[in-house]
Amino acid sequence: MEEAQSIVGQINGADIVAAAKYIAAGFVMAIGSIGSALGEGNVAAHALDGMARQPEIEGALMRTMVLGQAITESTGIYSLVVAIVLLFVV
Amino acid sequence: MLEHLGEKLILTVSVGGFSFSFDVITIGMSWVVIAILVGIAFILRRGLRQGIEEKPSRTQALIDSVVELLQGQLTANFASEKLARELFSFVSTIFLFVLFSNWLSVIPYCSSPTQDLNVTMSLALLVFFVSQVFAVRMKGGMRYLKGFIEPYPFLLPLNIISEVAKPVSHAFRLFGNVFGGMILITVVTAKFAPVVVPAALNAFYGLFIGAIQAFVFAILAVAYINVAVET
Numbered sequence: 231m232e233e234a235q236s237i238v239g240q241i242n243g244a245d246i247v248a249a250a251k252y253i254a255a256g257f258v259m260a261i262g263s264i265g266s267a268l269g270e271g272n273v274a275a276h277a278l279d280g281m282a283r284q285p286e287i288e289g290a291l292m293r294t295m296v297l298g299q300a301i302t303e304s305t306g307i308y309s310l311v312v313a314i315v316l317l318f319v320v
Numbered sequence: 321m322l323e324h325l326g327e328k329l330i331l332t333v334s335v336g337g338f339s340f341s342f343d344v345i346t347i348g349m350s351w352v353v354i355a356i357l358v359g360i361a362f363i364l365r366r367g368l369r370q371g372i373e374e375k376p377s378r379t380q381a382l383i384d385s386v387v388e389l390l391q392g393q394l395t396a397n398f399a400s401e402k403l404a405r406e407l408f409s410f411v412s413t414i415f416l417f418v419l420f421s422n423w424l425s426v427i428p429y430c431s432s433p434t435q436d437l438n439v440t441m442s443l444a445l446l447v448f449f450v451s452q453v454f455a456v457r458m459k460g461g462m463r464y465l466k467g468f469i470e471p472y473p474f475l476l477p478l479n480i481i482s483e484v485a486k487p488v489s490h491a492f493r494l495f496g497n498v499f500g501g502m503i504l505i506t507v508v509t510a511k512f513a514p515v516v517v518p519a520a521l522n523a524f525y526g527l528f529i530g531a532i533q534a535f536v537f538a539i540l541a542v543a544y545i546n547v548a549v550e551t
Contacts, residue, residue, distance in 0.1 A: 293393065293397075293539070296532070296535065296536060296539070297536070297539055297540070297543065300493065300536040300539075300540065301540075303493065304489045304492070304493050307492055307493050307496035307497065307500075308489075308492065308496075310496045310500050311492055311495075311496050314499065314500075314503070
């Protein structure tokens with residue numbers, strides 16, 4: 231009991247900010263990557279549907295799929311940038 | 321090792337009251353990439369001949385296939401034949417620069433210049449200004465300005481924001497991918513597995529993701545220029 235109280239006495243504002251920083255970065259990546267993962271999987275699934283139906287346009291579908299996935303990925307990249315800013319800049 | 325992750329070597333020069341800061345590593349590595357590209361161009365140039373030959377040499381066949389690949393995959397997406405001819409060298413230069421920048425991180429004691437936001441942002445701004453200039457040239461000044469108040473005049477702020485968001489997301493996409501890969505490799509090397517595993521990670525993030533992101537960067541440049549010119 232006394233030991234716990236002495237630890238509580240040592241915690242200052244900077245420690246709380248550091249802890250909040252790591253927790254926030256973890257939440258940013260965990261929640262932020264859900265959307266882009268679902269979106270990219272959706273794009274790939276529908277592109278595969280199209281390829282199975284019409285194998286002759288595979289090349290064009292592949293190019294459009296990569297482009298669509300790259301645009302979908304940008305929300306995930308934004309959360310990565312926010313996490314990096316939280317960890318290294320704040 | 322991890323303490324040095326965000327550090328940069330900054331050279332500050334003050335000239336007449338203004339102070340200019342240079343990131344020495346980024347600029348040096350950019351020059352390394354430029355030197356590699358120019359060196360390859362000079363070496364491969366010797367095997368080339370003008371005109372059609374009966375039996376092309378090996379270098380000729382290599383360069384022909386690379387140019388054909390770039391034309392088929394990148395510039396075939398342009399709206400018009402004329403635009404594709406005019407911007408082919410611009411887009412393929414960006415593609416080759418980004419590709420070799422991403423691949424440079426595989427070499428020890430080298431870091432890729434694209435892991436600095438300044439480099440990717442300047443490339444994205446370059447694409448942005450080219451797209452605006454070509455939009456004005458193709459559509460004329462009045463139709464270009466009219467495009468901002470369509471379909472309704474009160475959507476003007478939204479149109480401006482969507483134009484500005486393009487270079488920002490373009491730059492952050494490449495920067496985030498390369499920088500995230502670099503952080504992952506550094507952390508794994510320093511904390512978990514210093515042998516064998518970093519080589520596989522370097523091959524995946526440096527070579528594979530680097531090539532895909534370079535392709536995506538170039539194809540998005542084509543798409544942005546296309547959208548600006550067409551609508």
